[in-house]
Structures are given as C-alpha cells and as structure tokens.
Amino acid sequence: MNKLKVLVVDDESRMRKLVKDFLVKQNYEVLEAGDGSEALDVFFANQDIALIILDVMMPKMDGWQVCREIRSYSKVPIIMLTARTDERDELQGFQLGVDEYIAKPFSPKILVARVEAILRRTAQVAEDVVIECGGISIDKAAHVVTIDGKTIDLSFKEFELLTYFMENKGIALSREKILNSVWNYDYFGDARTIDTHVKKLRSKMGEKGDLIKTVWGMGYKFEA
Amino acid sequence: MNKLKVLVVDDESRMRKLVKDFLVKQNYEVLEAGDGSEALDVFFANQDIALIILDVMMPKMDGWQVCREIRSYSKVPIIMLTARTDERDELQGFQLGVDEYIAKPFSPKILVARVEAILRRTAQVAEDVVIECGGISIDKAAHVVTIDGKTIDLSFKEFELLTYFMENKGIALSREKILNSVWNYDYFGDARTIDTHVKKLRSKMGEKGDLIKTVWGMGYKFEA
DNA sequence: TCTAATTATGAAAATTGTGTGAAACTATGG
DNA sequence: CCATAGTTTCACACAATTTTCATAATTAGA
Numbered sequence: 001m002n003k004l005k006v007l008v009v010d011d012e013s014r015m016r017k018l019v020k021d022f023l024v025k026q027n028y029e030v031l032e033a034g035d036g037s038e039a040l041d042v043f044f045a046n047q048d049i050a051l052i053i054l055d056v057m058m059p060k061m062d063g064w065q066v067c068r069e070i071r072s073y074s075k076v077p078i079i080m081l082t083a084r085t086d087e088r089d090e091l092q093g094f095q096l097g098v099d100e101y102i103a104k105p106f107s108p109k110i111l112v113a114r115v116e117a118i119l120r121r122t123a124q125v126a127e128d129v130v131i132e133c134g135g136i137s138i139d140k141a142a143h144v145v146t147i148d149g150k151t152i153d154l155s156f157k158e159f160e161l162l163t164y165f166m167e168n169k170g171i172a173l174s175r176e177k178i179l180n181s182v183w184n185y186d187y188f189g190d191a192r193t194i195d196t197h198v199k200k201l202r203s204k205m206g207e208k209g210d211l212i213k214t215v216w217g218m219g220y221k222f223e224a
Numbered sequence: 225m226n227k228l229k230v231l232v233v234d235d236e237s238r239m240r241k242l243v244k245d246f247l248v249k250q251n252y253e254v255l256e257a258g259d260g261s262e263a264l265d266v267f268f269a270n271q272d273i274a275l276i277i278l279d280v281m282m283p284k285m286d287g288w289q290v291c292r293e294i295r296s297y298s299k300v301p302i303i304m305l306t307a308r309t310d311e312r313d314e315l316q317g318f319q320l321g322v323d324e325y326i327a328k329p330f331s332p333k334i335l336v337a338r339v340e341a342i343l344r345r346t347a348q349v350a351e352d353v354v355i356e357c358g359g360i361s362i363d364k365a366a367h368v369v370t371i372d373g374k375t376i377d378l379s380f381k382e383f384e385l386l387t388y389f390m391e392n393k394g395i396a397l398s399r400e401k402i403l404n405s406v407w408n409y410d411y412f413g414d415a416r417t418i419d420t421h422v423k424k425l426r427s428k429m430g431e432k433g434d435l436i437k438t439v440w441g442m443g444y445k446f447e448a
Numbered sequence: 449t450c451t452a453a454t455t456a457t458g459a460a461a462a463t464t465g466t467g468t469g470a471a472a473c474t475a476t477g478g
Numbered sequence: 479c480c481a482t483a484g485t486t487t488c489a490c491a492c493a494a495t496t497t498t499c500a501t502a503a504t505t506a507g508a
Contacts, residue, residue, distance in 0.1 A: 155483080155484055155485080156484075156485095157484075157485070158484095170365070170366050171365045171366055172365065172366055172367035172368075189486065189487080190486070190487060190488085192466090192486090192487075192488085193485075193486055193487075195465095195466065195467070195468090196467095196468085196469095196485085196486075196487085197485085197486095198467095199467065199468065199469095214465095214466070214467095215367050216379065216380060216465070216466080216493095216494065216495075217379070217380030217381075217464085217465065217494090217495075218367060218380060221366065221367070223366075379494075379495055379496080380495075380496095381495075381496070382495095413496095413497065413498085414497070414498065414499090416455090416497090416498080416499085417496075417497055417498075419455065419456065419457085420456090420457085420458095420496080420497075420498085421496085421497095422455095422456090423456065423457065423458090438454095438455070438456090440454070440455080440504090440505065440506080441453085441454070441455095441505090441506085
C-alpha cells in the first residue's frame with residue numbers, strides 16, 4: 001500500500017518535527033517545508049500530495065499567501081495552524097478554501113483526527129473505529145467504552161488516556177510519553193496528574209482496572 | 225538534528241561524486257570509499273552509518289565480498305549498484321541480505337527515493353526491542369524479562385543492569401564502565417552498589433544467575 | 449599456607465516513586 | 479452568575495527501591 005503524503009509547512013523545525021512524528025506514526029509519509037516558497041516548490045515537485053498542513057505565521061510569505069497560490073492550481077485539502085482563535089482569520093481562511101482550522105496549541109490527537117477526517121472525506125482512509133482487548137472495547141467514533149458489554153462513563157481525558165493505553169498495549173509508557181501524546185505538546189504541568197487520572201480510570205473500570213499496570217520507576221502499561 | 229550518514233562505495237570517483245551530490249542536497253552526510261577494504265575501514269571507524277551504497281564491480285574486493293563482510297557484523301541497510309539487470313546477481317544479492325538493488329544507469333531521483341524509503345522503513349524498526357540470549361529474553365518496550373518462558377520481576381535498575389549486560393555479552397565490564405552506562409554519568413556513589421544489584425539480579429534469575437560472571441579485579445561479564 | 453585485596457551477603461538507612469483524598473481551579477451550559 | 483462536571487495540584491502516608499555499611503567469604507600471589 002502506498003502511504004499518503006502530507007506536506008507540513010512551518011518555519012519552526014521543532015513544530016514540523018512534532019507534527020511529523022505523529023503523522024509518521026499513523027503511517028503517513030511526511031514532506032516538510034520551512035517557508036512559503038519552499039512549500040510551493042515541494043508541492044509542485046510532488047504530484048501526489050494528499051494534504052497540506054500550513055502554519056499561518058511565517059516570515060516572507062505567510063500561510064494565507066501560500067494557500068492562495070496553491071488554491072489557484074489545486075483543490076488539495078489544507079489545514080491551517082494559527083496561534084490563537086481569531087474569527088476574522090477563520091473567515092478569511094474559509095473564503096480561501098481552507099478545509100480545517102486548528103488553533104495552537106493543539107493536542108497531537110486532535111491533529112491526527114482532523115487529518116484522518118479530511119482524508120476520509122476526500123480520499124479513502126481505512127479506520128479502526130473500534131479497539132477491543134480483554135473484554136474492553138472502545139468505540140472511538142461514538143466515544144464510548146464498554147466493559148463486558150456494559151457501557152461505562154468516562155470523562156474526555158479518561159477516554160483519551162484509556163485509548164492511548166489500549167493502542168499501545170503491552171508497551172511500558174513513561175509519564176513523559178503519555179503527557180506528550182494525550183495532553184497538548186506544550187503542557188508542562190505536573191506529571192502526577194496522570195496518576196490521578198489513572199486512579200479514576202482504574203476505579204471506573206472495576207476489576208478490569210488491574211489491566212493498567214504500574215511499571216515502577218517508569219510509568220504505566222496496559223496488559224490484557 | 226543530526227544528519228544521517230551514508231557511505232558510498234565505488235571505484236569511480238566520478239560516480240561517487242554524482243551520488244554524493246544528490247544525497248548532500250537531501251541533507252545527508254556522505255562518506256566515501258574507493259574500494260572494498262577502504263569501505264570496511266570507514267564502516268568500522270564510524271559506528272553510526274545509517275546506510276551503505278555499494279557498487280558491485282570493483283577491483284580487488286568486489287561488492288558481494290564487502291557485503292558479506294559487513295553482514296557478518298551488522299544489519300545496516302545496503303543498496304547495491306550493478307551495471308545491468310542480471311538475475312543471477314540479484315538472487316545472490318538478496319541471499320546476502322541486500323536491501324535494494326539499483327541498476328546502472330539510474331536516475332538520481334530513483335536513488336534518492338530508494339534511500340529515503342529504506343531509511344524510513346528501518347527508522348521505525350530502528351530499535352531492537354527484544355534481546356534474547358541463553359533462555360533469557362528482554363522486551364525493552366514492555367519492560368519485561370522472561371527466563372525460560374517465565375516472567376520475572378525486576379526493579380528498574382535491575383532491568384537496566386541486565387539489559388546492559390546482555391547488550392554487551394561476552395565483554396568484561398569494569399565497574400566504572402557500568403556506573404557510567406547504567407547510572408548517570410555524574411553519579412559519585414559507591415561502586416560497591418553494583419555488587420548489591422548484581423547479587424539481587426543473580427538471585428532473581430535463579431540458575432541463570434550464573435550467567436553473570438565475576439571478573440576478578442575488574443568487574444562483571446555476561447556469558448551464555 | 450598466609451596475607452592482602454577483592455567480592456558476596458544481609459540488614460539497616462536513605463531515597464525515591466506511587467496511591468489517595470481533598471482542595472483549587474477551569475470550562476460549560478443554563 | 480451559578481451550578482456542575484471535569485481537570486489539575488498538592489501533601490501525606492505508604493510502598494518499593496536504592497544505597498550504604500559492616501562482616502563474611504573468596505581469590506591471587508608470595
């Protein structure tokens with residue numbers, strides 16, 4: 001199977017790398033560009049880019065300009081990254097044919113979800129909506145968790161956390177890793193916050209709570 | 225980010241330069257060797273070569289020979305360059321563990337594309353997640369140690385220590401070396417502390433504890 | 449065999465990591 | 479603005495780990 005290509009345009013290489021890492025993990029091929037003109041070069045050199053993620057704030061040529069240029073040739077889906085929610089910007093974006101709009105800071109999960117959503121709309125992306133393991137099933141689409149056929153009530157973070165655990169079952173996850181995946185990338189809070197969520201998760205999961213194991217001195221692990 | 229190192233081996237400097245130019249443009253660091261033995265020298269002098277591009281036709285030691293030599297020590301990806309498509313050659317190549325096979329003359333685009341594809345493929349499987357030796361297996365991802373199929377419970381340091389031993393099996397390790405690798409480099413504690421950990425490790429490992437040998441006046445060694 | 453050096457061992461002390469509950473803080477919808 | 483649910487912080491108790499230390503056992507070499 002051919003991977004879908006995503007072009008990430010941002011002047012900060014750190015941000016590019018961050019986005020890239022998550023997309024690569026989801027099995028996308030990621031191309032990078034550090035500024036507007038480079039983005040155009042890369043885009044026209046590759047005929048099969050499936051989606052573009054574009055930062056608004058860039059020196060030289062800003063995101064809007066790049067978007068305009070590309071739109072005059074192509075209908076490729078474009079996601080805009082902006083520093084904050086600004087209605088005027090958003091309006092301008094949709095007029096230019098921006099498909100989505102993500103405000104920084106965003107959680108990598110959100111980003112990936114949006115990318116998948118758009119690509120599903122335009123192209124075909126296989127999606128595993130349901131994760132099942134050890135009597136626990138997660139319906140990502142419905143945002144519902146079922147244990148032994150019984151629905152349990154989880155908060156947003158609890159849901160995200162359990163999903164992350166189950167998507168990485170059998171793998172010991174450090175607190176840092178968990179923070180970087182389930183929380184926003186710029187979250188610098190207390191890692192102990194994870195403990196609290198794990199506690200609540202375990203208690204809501206009843207017996208099955210034992211499936212979330214503590215890896216002493218390291219973090220946690222889900223194991224059926 | 226560090227550039228990935230690619231070693232280009234060809235007796236024709238013109239060809240080396242050609243390949244090098246394209247890879248440098250793609251932000252790789254390129255090392256060169258003009259014949260087989262030089263290639264081996266360069267390879268072993270650099271511990272972090274990410275990929276080797278190897279011409280088959282070379283005087284003295286040909287590409288197959290070089291490939292064999294390197295394969296006996298390393299799984300580094302190898303791309304072979306041959307003068308024409310020759311099925312016999314291709315067969316031999318894959319038996320030797322060649323990752324790709326490019327027929328001359330090739331377009332530089334093809335070359336670069338193959339290089340990227342391979343590095344992307346291997347980068348994801350980069351880390352050896354499971355180490356196995358003498359009935360002991362370490363799953364670094366899950367942070368789990370199994371002896372003869374049975375999981376044993378190790379603390380964080382014990383796990384690190386055993387991993388270090390097994391990654392250096394057959395090598396006598398001084399206490400200083402162990403401290404520098406398993407502990408932080410700025411650890412100034414008692415080197416005797418290692419003894420204690422070795423003791424606990426040995427006892428937790430049961431019979432297999434004997435595999436950690438004492439090297440008198442020096443340190444320890446793992447040997448299966 | 450004897451000695452000096454080195455390593456093994458067990459137990460106590462020091463350190464570090466985790467579970468937990470409560471309180472503070474945030475966001476959201478009336 | 480309040481009420482509510484969700485999220486984060488914090489501190490304390492407790493548990494597990496790591497380190498230290500004194501003593502016993504072993505080794506190498508004279």
